[in-house]
Amino acid sequence: MPDPTRTRASQRAGGFGPGQWLLVVCAVLLVLFFVLNLQDVTVHLLVATVDMPLIVALVIAALLGLALGWLVPRLRRGDR
Secondary structure, X not given: OOOOOOOHHHHHXXXXXXXXXXXXXXXXXXXXXXXXXXXEEEEEOXXXXXEEEHHHHHHHHHHHHHHHHHHHHHHHHOOO
């Protein structure tokens, strides 16, 4: 029977668990994504046209999507 006083981290004895490996792989993929998307693109906004690195445009779009995904369900439920 396992010792209930030991934590998962101490049971692994300093080794990487599946969650840590997934985090490392995601971090490496994210850095690779950044490096591969540094070229400038033209972005047409409502009132202006700007040139910016593609990664900046993608991060802005992702943050707006995250904000909408978080906000819309709360507004529909009436939580404020």
